[in-house]
Amino acid sequence: MKRVVLGLGLILCMAMPAAAQRSGTYDITGTNPDGTPYIGVLQLDQIGLLSFRLQWTIGPDVIEGVGMVSGLSFATAFSLGNTPSMGVYELRPNGQLVGQWTTIGAFAAGQETATPR
Numbered sequence: 001m002k003r004v005v006l007g008l009g010l011i012l013c014m015a016m017p018a019a020a021q022r023s024g025t026y027d028i029t030g031t032n033p034d035g036t037p038y039i040g041v042l043q044l045d046q047i048g049l050l051s052f053r054l055q056w057t058i059g060p061d062v063i064e065g066v067g068m069v070s071g072l073s074f075a076t077a078f079s080l081g082n083t084p085s086m087g088v089y090e091l092r093p094n095g096q097l098v099g100q101w102t103t104i105g106a107f108a109a110g111q112e113t114a115t116p117r
């Protein structure tokens with residue numbers, strides 16, 4: 001019986017990083033690398049234990065990407081036009097994602113906060 005309980009505890013601990021992040025709709029506020037502000041919506045859908053599909057809607061633009069949670073970090077990859085881009089976010093206890101993003105070859109980063117609805 002102790003082994004079963006210990007085994008269940010280990011399984012739950014392994015699943016906790018994904019549980020720390022949840023699927024849903026997030027309101028986003030951010031700043032582009034050039035300093036201009038933006039607002040929008042992020043739809044986050046879990047598609048595996050640690051992997052997510054993301055869709056940002058910012059004004060008329062829709063940006064699709066993928067993400068992966070690791071501990072309290074959430075990494076994203078997406079494309080702005082034909083330019084590969086990425087972001088790294090901290091998972092906050094209140095469910096917010098707070099981080100930076102950039103495009104390949106850029107010498108500046110944008111900031112973004114995603115707050116669950």
